[in-house]
Amino acid sequence: MNVNGKPYRTIWLKDGDLKTVQIIDQRHLPHQFVIENITTVAQMATAIKDMHVRGAGLIGAAAGFGMYLAMIEAAVNSMSQDIDAFLQKAGEILKATRPTAVNLEWAVNRQLKGLLSEKIVNNKIDVAYQTALNIADEDAAHCKQIGNYGLSIIQDAYELKKQQPVNILTHCNAGWLAFVDYGSATAPLYAAHDQGIKIHVWVDETRPRNQGARLTAWELGQHGIPHTVITDNAGGHLMQHGLVDMVITGTDRTTSSGDVCNKIGTYLKALAAHDNQIPFYVALPSSSFDWQMKDGLSSIPIEERNQDEVRTIQGLNNNEIKQVLLTPEFSPAANYAFDVTPARLVTQLITERGICAADEESIRLLFPDRVATSDS
Numbered sequence: 001m002n003v004n005g006k007p008y009r010t011i012w013l014k015d016g017d018l019k020t021v022q023i024i025d026q027r028h029l030p031h032q033f034v035i036e037n038i039t040t041v042a043q044m045a046t047a048i049k050d051m052h053v054r055g056a057g058l059i060g061a062a063a064g065f066g067m068y069l070a071m072i073e074a075a076v077n078s079m080s081q082d083i084d085a086f087l088q089k090a091g092e093i094l095k096a097t098r099p100t101a102v103n104l105e106w107a108v109n110r111q112l113k114g115l116l117s118e119k120i121v122n123n124k125i126d127v128a129y130q131t132a133l134n135i136a137d138e139d140a141a142h143c144k145q146i147g148n149y150g151l152s153i154i155q156d157a158y159e160l161k162k163q164q165p166v167n168i169l170t171h172c173n174a175g176w177l178a179f180v181d182y183g184s185a186t187a188p189l190y191a192a193h194d195q196g197i198k199i200h201v202w203v204d205e206t207r208p209r210n211q212g213a214r215l216t217a218w219e220l221g222q223h224g225i226p227h228t229v230i231t232d233n234a235g236g237h238l239m240q241h242g243l244v245d246m247v248i249t250g251t252d253r254t255t256s257s258g259d260v261c262n263k264i265g266t267y268l269k270a271l272a273a274h275d276n277q278i279p280f281y282v283a284l285p286s287s288s289f290d291w292q293m294k295d296g297l298s299s300i301p302i303e304e305r306n307q308d309e310v311r312t313i314q315g316l317n318n319n320e321i322k323q324v325l326l327t328p329e330f331s332p333a334a335n336y337a338f339d340v341t342p343a344r345l346v347t348q349l350i351t352e353r354g355i356c357a358a359d360e361e362s363i364r365l366l367f368p369d370r371v372a373t374s375d376s
C-alpha cells in the first residue's frame with residue numbers, strides 16, 4: 001500500500017543486501033515513518049516481542065525471515081552438524097515471543113520442515129530464502145483475495161442503502177500494517193473504495209496500545225478512506241442508533257470450529273452487534289486458522305503483556321513522542337491482550353478461498369485439503 005504516494009510492504013529484503021531484512025518500525029507511527037534493519041534472528045525476536053512489527057500475518061512473515069537470518073548465521077559461523085540444533089533453538093525463541101497469533105508458529109514450522117529435511121548448507125540457505133519470500137508473497141496474495149470476496153458484501157450493503165455510504169466498524173489494526181500488504185479486515189475496504197463505493201469506517205482506538213487510533217486511522221488516511229476514530233466503548237451506542245451497517249475485524253487465531261480470537265474488546269463488539277442484528281464479519285487468511293484446535297475459549301493461549309502499557313499512554317508532544325503516566329503511581333493494572341468471540345456470534349468468515357459460515361462443516365468445505373497436522 002502507499003505511504004505518501006510510494007508503495008511499500010511491511011517487510012522486505014534490503015535492496016542489494018540479501019543478509020538484511022527491513023521492516024517498518026510501527027512503534028513510531030503515525031507520527032514518524034521509521035525503517036529498521038534486522039540482521040540476526042535475535043533482533044527479529046526482539047522486533048516481534050516488543051512490537052516493532054505486530055499483527056498476525058506480519059508476525060508470521062517476520063518469523064519466516066527470522067528463520068532465514070538464523071540459517072545465514074548458522075552457515076557463517078560454520079556450525080556444520082550443529083546447524084539443525086541451532087535452527088530448532090531459533091524456532092523456539094521466535095515462537096515464544098508472542099503466544100496468541102498462530103501465524104508465528106505456523107511460519108516457523110513451515111521453515112523447519114523444509115530446513116531439517118535438507119542436508120547441504122547452501123541448499124538449506126536457498127530453502128530458507130525461498131520459504132521466507134513465499135510466506136510473505138502468499139500473505140499478500142491471500143489478503144488481496146480476501147479483498148475481492150469481501151467487496152461483494154460491501155457492494156450488497158451499498159445497493160441496499162441506495163448508494164448511501166456504508167458504515168463499517170473495525171477494531172484494532174487488521175490492516176496492511178498487520179500483514180505484508182492489503183490487510184485482512186481492511187482489504188475489502190480498500191477494494192470497495194477503489195471501486196467507487198462510498199464507505200465510512202468507525203475506527204476503535206483499541207486501548208492499551210491504540211493500534212486503531214495510531215495505525216488503522218493512519219493507513220486509511222493514506223489511502224483516502226473517510227474514517228472516524230472512536231473510543232472503544234462507543235461502538236454499542238453507534239449500533240443502537242443505526243450508525244453501523246457491519247463490523248469487520250481480523251483475527252490472531254481462529255479454531256477449526258470458527259471461534260475467533262482477536263484483540264481484547266472484540267468479543268464485546270460482537271455481543272453488541274448481535275444484540276442489534278448487525279452482521280459481524282471476520283476476515284482471515286488460512287494461515288490464521290488453527291486446524292488442531294476446536295474450543296477457542298478453553299484452548300487459545302491469551303497473551304498477558306506488561307501492565308505499563310495500560311498504566312501509561314503514548315503520544316506526540318511538541319514534536320516529540322512521549323510516554324505519560326495515566327494511573328495513580330501505586331495502582332496495578334492487568335493487560336490481557338486478546339479475547340475469544342464464540343463462533344455463534346460470527347456472521348461469516350471472509351477468507352482467500354471465499355466466504356463461509358463460522359462452523360466446522362462450512363470451514364472444512366472451503367478447506368478440504370487442510371488436515372490437522374503439526375505443520376498445517
Ligand code: MRU
Nearest residue numbers: 054055056172173174250251263
Ligand atoms: O497485539 P497485536 O497488535 O499484534 O494484535 C493483533 C491485531 O492487530 C489484532 O488483533 C488484529 O485484529 C488481528 S491481526 C490481523
